[in-house]
Amino acid sequence: MRTPQFAARLPMSTPHLLNIVLHVLAGSVAMAIGVYQLANAKGSDAHRRWGRGFCYAGLVVCLSAALGLAAFRFLPNFAALTVLVLYQLLGGWRSARTRERGPQAADAALTLAAVAAGAWLAPIVLAAGANMLVYSSLGALASVVAYDAARWLFPRRWFARLWRYEHSYKLIAALFGMVSALVGNVVRFGQPWSQLLPLALGFATVGFVFVRLYRQDAARRRG
Structure with missing residues (x-):
């Protein structure tokens, strides 16, 4: 399939250029907020406020990426990554809204949409x-x-603890998915392996956060 290679040699149109500018600006904002969120206290009003900003910027990143893939240049790597990041982003957002109530009808619709998109x-x-x-x-x-x-299938009582793990995993994974896409665009050697490094760092970060959440839960139970 040679369409991407031929498309790469064509002059870039103005709509394509504008979409790239929007994508890059939104991605820069999302990643800056994401790193800031990782380094600061969780659960505060500021954390929730900046978290909404991260999700809004991430949504623009994913939608502009989808537009670019559909209208200008299709790249398999970025198509799969875009669907993954978008699903993680929306899922992490939803987990913070539903919390101990567990998944709702909107979450079921989101999962079905992800299954359809993946298939x-x-x-x-x-x-x-x-x-x-x-x-x-x-x-x-x-x-x-x-x-x-x-x-x-989980008992509803589980979600009082599980939502924090789910929220952390999905949004951290979405952040490092964006970093992976950045590496794929700016690093010209070691592909696709160089794009896997941010994903590995993301998993390590998730592990660190999970350990911290577990210790916090254990401290609450002892208290």
Whole structure:
């Protein structure tokens, strides 16, 4: 499939350029807020306020990426990553809204939409020339969707503790997914492996946060 290579040689149109500018600006804002959120106290009004800003900017990133992939240049790596980041972003946002109530009808609709998007996208990106980033993105999407489907079977009392882990995982993963996309655009060597490094760092960050949340929960139980 040679469309992307030919498209890369064509002059960039004004709408394409404007979409890239919007994408880059929104991505820069989202990543700056995301790093700030990681380094500061959680649960405060400021954390929630900046978190909304991260989600709004991340949504612009994903929508502009989807527009660019659909209208200007299709790249399998970024198509799979865009679907994954968008689902994680919306899921992390929703978990902070539902909290101990657990998943609601809107969450079921979101999961079904992710299943449909993944089923539609997978054969396209695989036929276009899959690599490790595509496989890892699709695998991560399948894993998150499987968890989100399984949580409907969980006792409701679990969500009073689980939502914080879910919220942290999904938004941290979305942040490092954006970093991976940045590396894919600016680093011209070691692809696609160089794009996997931010994802690995994201998993390490999630592990660190999970340990901290577990210790906080343990301290509350002792208190």
